[in-house]
Amino acid sequence: MSRLQVVSGKGGTGKTTVAAALALALATEGKRTLLVEVEGRQGIAQLFETEALPYEERKIAVAPGGGEVYALAIDPELALLDYLQMFYKLGSAGRALKKLGAIDFATTIAPGLRDVLLTGKACEAVRRKERSGRFAYDYVVMDAPPTGRITRFLNVNDEVAGLAKIGPIHNQAQAVMRVLKSPETAVHLVTLLEEMPVQETVDGIAELRSARLPVGRIIVNMVRPEVLDETDLELLRTVPRSTVARSLSSAGLGGARRGGHAERLVDPLLTQADEYAERYTLEHEQRAVLAEVGLPLHELPLFAEGMDLAGLYELARELREQGVS
Amino acid sequence: MSRPDPAHHHLSPARLLDVDPLLEDPQTRIVVCCGSGGVGKTTTAAALGLRAAERGRKVVVLTIDPARRLAQSMGIDSLDNTPRRVKGIDETAGGELHAMMLDMKRTFDEIVEAHADRERAAAILGNPFYQSLSAGFAGTQEYMAMEKLGQLRARDEWDLIVVDTPPSRSALDFLDAPKRLGSFLDGRLIRLLTAPAKLGGRAGMKFLNVGMSMMTGTLGKLLGGQLLKDVQTFVSAMDTTFGGFRTRADATYKLLQAPGTAFLVVAAPERDALREAAYFVERLAAEDMPLAGLVLNRVHGSGADGLSAERALAAAENLEEPRIVDQEDGKALLRNSPDAQDSSGSPTPGTPALASAPEGGSPTEHAEDTEPSGDAEHAEDTERSVDRLTAGLLRLHADRMQLLSREQRTRDRFTALHPEVAVTEVAALPGDVHDLAGLRDIGDRLAADARELPDPADRTEAPEASA
Ligand SMILES: Nc1ncnc2c1ncn2[C@@H]1O[C@H](COP(=O)(O)OP(=O)(O)OP(=O)(O)O)[C@@H](O)[C@H]1O
Ligand SMILES: Nc1ncnc2c1ncn2[C@@H]1O[C@H](COP(=O)(O)OP(=O)(O)O)[C@@H](O)[C@H]1O
Ligand SMILES: [Mg+2]
Ligand SMILES: [Mg+2]
Numbered sequence: 128m129s130r131l132q133v134v135s136g137k138g139g140t141g142k143t144t145v146a147a148a149l150a151l152a153l154a155t156e157g158k159r160t161l162l163v164e165v166e167g168r169q170g171i172a173q174l175f176e177t178e179a180l181p182y183e184e185r186k187i188a189v190a191p192g193g194g195e196v197y198a199l200a201i202d203p204e205l206a207l208l209d210y211l212q213m214f215y216k217l218g219s220a221g222r223a224l225k226k227l228g229a230i231d232f233a234t235t236i237a238p239g240l241r242d243v244l245l246t247g248k249a250c251e252a253v254r255r256k257e258r259s260g261r262f263a264y265d266y267v268v269m270d271a272p273p274t275g276r277i278t279r280f281l282n283v284n285d286e287v288a289g290l291a292k293i294g295p296i297h298n299q300a301q302a303v304m305r306v307l308k309s310p311e312t313a314v315h316l317v318t319l320l321e322e323m324p325v326q327e328t329v330d331g332i333a334e335l336r337s338a339r340l341p342v343g344r345i346i347v348n349m350v351r352p353e354v355l356d357e358t359d360l361e362l363l364r365t366v367p368r369s370t371v372a373r374s375l376s377s378a379g380l381g382g383a384r385r386g387g388h389a390e391r392l393v394d395p396l397l398t399q400a401d402e403y404a405e406r407y408t409l410e411h412e413q414r415a416v417l418a419e420v421g422l423p424l425h426e427l428p429l430f431a432e433g434m435d436l437a438g439l440y441e442l443a444r445e446l447r448e449q450g451v452s
Numbered sequence: 453m454s455r456p457d458p459a460h461h462h463l464s465p466a467r468l469l470d471v472d473p474l475l476e477d478p479q480t481r482i483v484v485c486c487g488s489g490g491v492g493k494t495t496t497a498a499a500l501g502l503r504a505a506e507r508g509r510k511v512v513v514l515t516i517d518p519a520r521r522l523a524q525s526m527g528i529d530s531l532d533n534t535p536r537r538v539k540g541i542d543e544t545a546g547g548e549l550h551a552m553m554l555d556m557k558r559t560f561d562e563i564v565e566a567h568a569d570r571e572r573a574a575a576i577l578g579n580p581f582y583q584s585l586s587a588g589f590a591g592t593q594e595y596m597a598m599e600k601l602g603q604l605r606a607r608d609e610w611d612l613i614v615v616d617t618p619p620s621r622s623a624l625d626f627l628d629a630p631k632r633l634g635s636f637l638d639g640r641l642i643r644l645l646t647a648p649a650k651l652g653g654r655a656g657m658k659f660l661n662v663g664m665s666m667m668t669g670t671l672g673k674l675l676g677g678q679l680l681k682d683v684q685t686f687v688s689a690m691d692t693t694f695g696g697f698r699t700r701a702d703a704t705y706k707l708l709q710a711p712g713t714a715f716l717v718v719a720a721p722e723r724d725a726l727r728e729a730a731y732f733v734e735r736l737a738a739e740d741m742p743l744a745g746l747v748l749n750r751v752h753g754s755g756a757d758g759l760s761a762e763r764a765l766a767a768a769e770n771l772e773e774p775r776i777v778d779q780e781d782g783k784a785l786l787r788n789s790p791d792a793q794d795s796s797g798s799p800t801p802g803t804p805a806l807a808s809a810p811e812g813g814s815p816t817e818h819a820e821d822t823e824p825s826g827d828a829e830h831a832e833d834t835e836r837s838v839d840r841l842t843a844g845l846l847r848l849h850a851d852r853m854q855l856l857s858r859e860q861r862t863r864d865r866f867t868a869l870h871p872e873v874a875v876t877e878v879a880a881l882p883g884d885v886h887d888l889a890g891l892r893d894i895g896d897r898l899a900a901d902a903r904e905l906p907d908p909a910d911r912t913e914a915p916e917a918s919a
Contacts, residue, residue, distance in 0.1 A: 138489045138490065138619065138621060139489055139490050139621075211670065211674075215670065215673070217670070224670065227641070228641050229641070229670075229671060232641050232642070232671075233671050233674060233675060235590075235636065236581070236642075236675070236679065236683055237675050237679060238584070238589070238590075240674070240675065276588075290674070290675050290676050290679060291672075291673060291674060291675060291676030291677075291679075292676065294673060294674070296674060321884070322519060322521070322884045322886075323490075323519050323884075326519075326520060354844050354847050354848050354851065355841070355844040355845075355848065358837065359837075359840065359841045359844050362837055362838070362841050363841060366838060366841060370835075370838050371838065371841070371842055371845070374771065374835075374838050374839050374841075374842035375767070375842055375846075377771070377839075378767035378768070378770045378771045378842065378843075378846070379766075379767055379770055380759070380763075380767050392756050392759060394755065395754060395755025395756035396756060396845040396846070396848075396849055397845070398755055399754065399755075399756075399845070399848050399849060399852055400844075400845055400848060401882075402882040403848055403882070405882035405883055406882045406883070409882075409883055409884070431851070431854065431855065431858075432858075433723070
């Protein structure tokens with residue numbers, strides 16, 4: 128299984144949440160995973176209800192079964208300073224550069240530079256070994272930029288093509304590309320069962336494939352429970368109102384006769400069921416569109432009350448049961 | 453002063469936003485729909501534009517990233533960056549609807565072409581730094597949306613411009629990103645870096661100069677001399693023709709403060725979206741930008757909101773339990789469809805305790821109506837599946853009521869914080885909104901002066917029905 132797992136998807140579909148759940152799921156007994164964030168938003172800290180993460184690998188959770196999850200919020204400015212330090216031995220001049228805004232300037236006019244620093248740091252963590260020869264992390268999971276930017280973000284070779292033709296950044300880009308285009312990497316896409324995110328997913332996969340980046344799984348998030356099934360919906364189309372009224376009445380909800388309490392519930396309840404049926408059909412259509420892509424599909428349930436740590440562990444368990452680890 | 457009525461001491465509901473007077477007022481020239489990503493800005497902008505046009509105004513809608521089917525149905529999927537007249541609308545009131553989808557690169561190219569002679573324009577368009585800038589620099593989309601708005605307004609061909617805003621996680625990006633990008637491009641650093649020679653003689657700049665040469669040296673090694681040269685060429689070419697990015701961003705910003713501009717904040721009834729909306733409301737006030745109100749989109753109501761989630765669930769369980777009458781002759785297994793039961797397994801015959809009377813309620817007067825006659829197994833099957841369906845209907849309803857009260861709490865938290873903001877609620881439609889009929893429906897809901905979510909005071913439990 129790929130050791131670098133990149134999680135992308137349309138904005139707001141649950142990239143950060145799924146990436147965190149995946150990091151927990153992969154941290155089975157005796158394993159260690161690193162969850163990295165690249166957009167400077169402190170989404171991981173929020174999710175794990177801890178203080179803002181520094182640019183430093185920190186243990187943030189113990190997974191069910193005892194594996195460990197570490198987290199790192201990569202700061203491109205600091206990563207660039209590290210590089211300058213490493214290759215040009217800048218000393219305190221580096222800090223002066225930062226003060227002048229030069230670091231920010233450089234990563235702004237050359238977005239490819241920023242990207243290669245971010246992916247570079249993640250790849251370094253993938254390859255890093257301990258003295259014993261064991262990998263420092265069994266898996267690295269990246270909470271990546273959204274679908275619209277993911278291919279450019281990962282395709283760092285093209286991105287730095289316009290930059291200095293020699294020097295550490297170029298070597299770095301080559302090394303990064305070797306990892307990103309190999310089976311060592313898998314890019315997963317998170318989506319909802321709605322038209323726009325599904326469309327974006329399909330387009331994103333086509334783009335990734337044409338850039339020869341390895342696509343992994345599709346993870347459908349926030350799936351609503353099936354309350355009425357095919358048989359119920361069939362019956363819904365033909366059932367006489369009076370029969371439903373009698374059934375409601377037998378459940379203790381009042382009179383089934385015209386104007387009775389149970390009878391008055393029938394119309395609104397049937398309207399809600401019709402809405403459910405319409406959404407059910409739409410969701411089935413979107414599932415079919417996703418199935419056509421031919422990638423492993425996973426579904427994660429919607430937590431109607433919102434997400435919290437318990438919910439996150441629940442999602443991790445779900446992912447394990449669905450065989451992602 | 454009147455005494456407070458003890459029966460109505462709940463929070464007074466927010467003012468209702470009346471969109472029709474806003475759309476019909478000839479003084480309203482620009483309506484901006486903003487909000488965080490995915491809440492329905494584009495849908496709202498298109499629905500408002502359609503409604504205003506059908507009420508007699510000549511409207512142009514500037515959409516940024518419409519869903520594909522919506523763009524197709526409006527005939528604006530061709531991406532030519534210019535407004536197209538939308539067919540299929542009711543023009544009897546004398547209005548027209550035009551719509552377009554923003555192409556940011558093209559908008560940028562057009563600015564260059566409009567401001568430079570042909571030769572210089574070609575040089576700028578071919579500049580690699582310009583190409584990466586126009587293809588998707590952080591803030592370019594916001595900058596170009598503002599730019600396009602300014603252009604449409606300058607053409608003065610429309611009574612009303614409805615603007616959608618780019619998808620971003622923060623509604624504030626729309627206000628801040630153009631200035632940020634403008635300041636960056638006009639910034640001191642970019643100038644110093646790209647023209648270090650000019651600094652020569654100035655004594656006070658000496659330290660800076662040392663820093664500068666180190667900086668250009670380091671950055672040159674890092675980025676390559678070519679990129680810096682591209683940036684320099686681009687900036688100086690733009691300078692002589694364009695007159696400053698920042699100035700231009702400021703000019704459009706002013707347009708947003710002009711009378712005749714109204715902001716609508718769109719939000720879903722979810723915590724994050726409403727928190728974002730609250731920031732935006734506060735920001736608009738600080739900038740003297742007129743807020744017309746909040747569109748609370750995708751809310752859920754119910755025609756049966758007198759039936760609480762708890763009662764609906766209890767009733768559903770009741771229907772899914774085996775009845776005493778079915779325990780005879782081993783029929784219980786038939787009666788218990790495995791799907792309707794959870795993993796606790798089918799109760800065996802002889803456990804009548806399971807079939808207790810409905811919890812908290814009276815055994816119903818209509819029980820005899822629903823008892824199987826025993827002679828037609830088919831009728832029994834049907835009844836069993838109707839009960840199963842009814843239980844499903846009740847569970848759906850319980851989910852709906854729980855959702856509704858969460859949304860209500862979220863809304864009430866917002867209105868308690870910002871009672872001055874007028875609110876209109878738009879129901880979540882079961883499907884996507886992808887054609888004119890759908891937009892018209894959304895428009896009707898935007899204009900309706902009724903709430904979708906009940907007020908807290910209305911949520912009294914329905915009276916016990918059986919008597
Ligand atoms: N399965 C779920 N059930 C309920 N809520 C969920 C679920 N997954 C995610 N959420 C919630 O949805 C919201 C968006 O999730 P998240 O922040 O992970 O998305 P994202 O794709 O990382 O967003 P962004 O594009 O802003 O980075 C959050 O409030 C999160 O708690
Ligand atoms: N009230 C509504 N009911 C049902 N679907 C809606 C509603 N409002 C918006 N949508 C759908 O939600 C999706 C996102 O809406 P959109 O207007 O594109 O959001 P934004 O522009 O804020 O990103 C679209 O598929 C749209 O059809
Ligand atoms: Mg995120
Ligand atoms: Mg939009």
